Amino acid sequence: MKPVSKLLLLSLLFVLPGVFAQTPQAIPDPPAVAAKGYLLIDFNSGQILAEKNADERLEPASLTKIMTGYVVFRELAAGKIALGDQVLISERAWRTGGSKMFVEVGKQVSIQDLLMGMIVQSGNDASVALAEHVAGSVEAFADLMNANAQRLGMTNSHFTNPHGLPDPELYITARDIALVAMAIVREFPEFYGWYSTREFTFNEITQHNRNPLLRRDESADGIKTGYTQAAGYCLVSSAKRNDMRLISVVMGSPTPNARADASLALMNYGFRYYESHLLYPADEPVESFRVWKGDQEWLPVGPVSDVFATFPRGRYAELAARLEKAEANLTAPIASGTPVGEVIVTFDGAEINRLPLIGLAGIEKGNLWQIARDSVLGLFQSQ
Template identity: 65%
Template sequence: MKPSLHSLLLWLLLCVCAVPVMAQPTTPAPPELDARGYLLVDFHTGKTLAELNADERLEPASLTKIMTAYAVFRELAAQRIKLDDQVLVSEKAWRTGGSKMFIEVGKRVSLEDLLKGMIIQSGNDASVALAEYVSGNVESFANLMNAHAQRLGMTHSHFTNPNGLPDPELYTTARDMARVAVALIREFPEYYAWYSNLEFTYNGITQPNRNPLLRRDPSADGIKTGYTKAAGYCLIGSAKRDDMRLISVVMGSSSPRARAEASLALLNYGFRTYESHKLYPVGQPIENLRVWFGEQETLAAGPERDVVATIPRGQYDKLSARLEKTPDLNAPIAQGERLGEVVIALGTEEVTRIPLVALQELPKGGLWRYAKDSFLRMF
């Protein structure tokens, strides 16, 4: 007896349903770490790759010195101070407890040596000497630190001293510390190079850099450790492999070994799981846009800064780009004026938006151009 058409269709349907459906690849979960809070971000895009309690208020300990260095670097950039300035060491700076550069009261020390003593040796005494030289006293310098923190968007941070010694009103978050670390590296690469120095000698005393990543990961080049009993063991790390730089923040680990292992685990997870691609460099023309009433009809437009996408590994072929252009552009247009946005997407998910700007100036055209464009716009 031949099977009916209905039974054949039912058999085919059961066969199709029995075929296993291939699941979409998922991003591996970050490792479990010994830390009260942590954060892993891509330096170029700011994309968060892993986090735990990243916005919880925590004590920064000597991570504070990253903000101290940033504030001093800003003063150097403004040419209000110089690296070869000779700083008189006060009794307050000399008496500061904790880790020391071993400066001596009444002696003069170059600003550059004080910075290296703070960055490489984590000198609390050097931090106070720098604060007093820049702002007159520690309290005024703390106000400067807080002003920079607000400008950088560190809305959950408050600083009361330049070295991170315990204070009930001294606090931050892992996310805020990542913000200042990124700003320091981006704005001051020439000074950031000091963070990878393995040791520094002052007054005949050589001290090693306290950052264990520098000796355990050849791609690591910064940035700072911290410890107090209340804060636990903290470490902000930075590493660069090929064109990808990651920033890791680990706060509140139980031991020096735990913070080092947590930082390495985060960095390795990020580099293993994600990849970054520079899609359009800053200043590269992407499109010639139609402009009305200008000396010429079109104007070259490009990204305001490098267009970089951080995505899970193996997903590059799913990236797409589009331009969202400002309608009805009219001359005159200044160089750098915003003309729209470059939008990068991974499948249906938006990855990043970068302003699209004019790559040169376009002055207003003459009477003939005005009359011609007015006529064309009517139709």
Template identity: 70%
Template sequence: MKSALKLALPFLLVCLLPLSAVIAAPAQPAPEVAAKGYLLVDFNSGKVLAENNADERLEPASLTKIMTAYVVFREIAAGRIGLTDQVLVSEKAWRTGGSRMFIEVGTQVSVEDLLKGMIIQSGNDASVALAEHVAGSTEAFANLMNANAKRLGMENTHFTNPNGLPDPDLYTTARDLAKVTMALIREFPDFYSWYGSKEFTYNEITQPNRNPLLKRDPSADGVKTGHTNAAGYCLVGSAKRDDMRLVSVVMGAASPNARAQASLALLNWGFRYFESHSLYPADQPIENLRVWYGQQETLPVGPEADVVATIPRGSYSRLSARLEKTAELNAPIAKGTRIGDIVVTLGENEIIRAPLVALQDVPEGGLWRKAKDSVLQMF
């Protein structure tokens, strides 16, 4: 991603608009994808590049385990469990059908091995063992999954188990799966590296990673496959080329090859026709604005969050930006107060409107400062 864009700075007095983004059309339309629902999103900017039925509620099958892993990672990060914790395998975990890492009832297995068995081998038994260790039961763990889904804004998702085995009340969407996947990659990069592992051996049984993208695309490093008769063949993929990462979600394809081809087609199209640019990092000043009646005359302002633009390839030179502030700035002003927007345009089209905030406190000035500024404002 290129360096920050230089701002053009006409300070317009406007009413604030909500954060918005528009993606200009690339030279080539998105590929046709044979799936019930799909989505392609730029990880750095969060901009959706292609989608179809992305909000339709569908069965996730083993894609459920992305949320299972995310919940466990959060428990580790909070210090409530550890990678070296030994988990006693219950009969319920041992008897769980479908794909397995072949843990044995009554034995103890480390949290790290269970995570790798779930992530790399897609072990349903490992998922149950982890859920029971974290929450005491799979039902209680599902409550944790749903609480995290709500926190992440997964509005069309409901979990009932940690492994994705069929249940009429288990559903999610391509868009929601992208949300939890991007949160997992962003918050737990070290753990995410396991998703690129080609194989894992446990109990003297070596099983390959089920993700076909790892063999077909050297830039791919995740994420997860899923399949049941009702869900069809599903795949959440992610690949990184240079500084650009894309996440693809394909749900309800007709065959293993169809989901792989669809995922590769989306990823290759995204990398071929789009580029991502980091324009302004969060909490870094991009301008100093005049403040009235304060202990200081200027206020450094910058973006609340990283401002990243995803645009058609070859159009970077057409980007421009400006600041729009809501009104004159009068002290006192608290750090973090939203005082306007950063507006990025591509040609004549506005593509990003991001919050502009105060980067430090400006206390109210004394009587002399107030009197002086009153006179200056009159002229």
């Protein structure tokens, strides 16, 4: 195998020409914000930049609707429902308390309007109508929410309804809700744009998006506010500046202004003191691994998804990468897409990212001569 570490380090140097001209700076502690729990994460790399009580179970209020939206988007993507489908509004949906888009019992409303009513107007009535249409009942829809939460790795969350009104068995963590927020941005860009809609009119009633960052930060484009007396004021926000996107989760702030100030302070901290870069695109070769007893000797390998690194500004020199093979000797046949190792990114000697490496081509079993030759070479290699 070729000398991997030298190859990778040299390729990193060419990703960001001139980066060494920056002067390293000390990273201050994250800002002190008024919240029971918070999390600041880089969307591309998954690197946590700041957190407090991120794994504490807290009441989500209307942050619950982020998961509701995700479940509905998956149903749309699977072709099980369509945006134009008409939903008959039940008495249960109409009677649901809290924030409303003001649907009327017995009327029909499109799924698209209900989604806009939930996303922009935070309509609890819209959330119930969507849940009943997708799953038949609120309770069955909650089962879908929990199944998707488990699939996304939200191990400390549990859902009982689609709107977030208080329930003893309804809870999330800041870390978990960030996972589903990032999943929406990543999986459903065609729907994510709705989260930056400033206002929506339904039934001749115009309501404005409750997200204050849409008015205070031009780079912000989502995602959702929440409030109940028990949960306090909550906000999951997302912003993109240049090629860097950050997600912040603020839960349990004492006032609406406090949650907005906390979210903006965390965003400004992350963008000011950190940078994020694509190191290796998905499905592009970064090295070739020797394969034994195959019709080809070398297998091009690359990451299964884009490899990003997020690190303090001006400290690129402390970034390094290496490859690790899954097995000492790879033996044919190997199908294209087979995991064959990992790419590991470190900063200042500490691991910050790790992604699977896959074979970018298929190698068939060799002929008798190729197998015999490699068997002999293998004997010498093992001595």
